[in-house]
Amino acid sequence: xxxxxxxxxxxxxxxxxxxxxxxxxxxxxxxxxxxxxxxxxxxxxxxxxxxxxxxxxxxxxxxxxxxxxxxxxxxxxxxxxxxxxxxxxxxxxxxxxxxxxxxxxxxxxxxxxxxxxxxxxxxxxxxxxxxxxxxxxxxxxxxxxxx
Numbered sequence: 570x571x572x573x574x575x576x577x578x579x580x581x582x583x584x585x586x587x588x589x590x591x592x593x594x595x596x597x598x599x600x601x602x603x604x605x606x607x608x609x610x611x612x613x614x615x616x617x618x619x620x621x622x623x624x625x626x627x628x629x630x631x632x633x634x635x636x637x638x639x640x641x642x643x644x645x646x647x648x649x650x651x652x653x654x655x656x657x658x659x660x661x662x663x664x665x666x667x668x669x670x671x672x673x674x675x676x677x678x679x680x681x682x683x684x685x686x687x688x689x690x691x692x693x694x695x696x697x698x699x700x701x702x703x704x705x706x707x708x709x710x711x712x713x714x715x716x
Contacts, residue, residue, distance in 0.1 A: 572616065573616060573619040573620065573623070573659060574600070574603055574614070574619055576659070577596050577599055577600055577603075577659070578600065580592075580596060581593065581596040581597065581600065584596060591648065591651050591652065591655070592655055594652070595651075595652045595655045595656060596655070598626065598652075599622065599623060599626055599656060599659075602622040602623075602625070602626055603619060603622055606618060606621075606622050620659075620660065620661070620700060621700075623656055623659050623660055624660060624700060626656050627653055627656045627657050627660065630649045630650075630652050630653035630656065631653060633645075633649045634646055634649040634650055634653065637649060660700070661700060661701060662701075663701060663702055663703070664698065664701045664702045666706065666710065669698065669702050669706060669707055669710050670710050670714070672694065672697055672698065673690070673694055673707070673710050673711055673714050674714060676690065676693045676694050676697070677690060677711075677714055677715070679693075680693060685715060686715070687708075687711060687712060687715060690711045690714075690715060691707070691708065691711055694707060694711060695707065
């Protein structure tokens with residue numbers, strides 16, 4: 570059940586042996602996130618909950634990356650980018666913009682004409698794309714398709 574956690578633990582040991590400090594720190598933060606979430610939930614995490622923790626960490630890295638780039642801190646931006654890339658490797662493959670657009674079009678076709686607004690469309694689309702696409706990209710495609 571905790572295959573992702575076991576994989577991270579195993580790769581943490583490899584990173585220690587290789588003295589790869591960035592990978593080591595990144596994997597430690599993910600494992601720490603699992604521990605925190607498990608304590609918060611009061612039960613062992615499912616695979617989906619572990620993936621949610623990793624997704625949240627990737628999103629945090631993306632947000633930090635944007636802020637550091639805006640502030641001109643390329644050194645910190647590079648570190649965040651490296652950590653994001655390490656964590657993103659553990660997530661399922663993301664859908665392309667074309668695949669997202671096809672899903673959005675098929676769902677919009679199913680919605681009644683009077684119910685075609687951004688909120689209703691997002692509510693219908695996001696469960697199908699949860700974890701498989703960036704929410705901001707989905708929102709942009711929904712907005713384009715509704716226009």
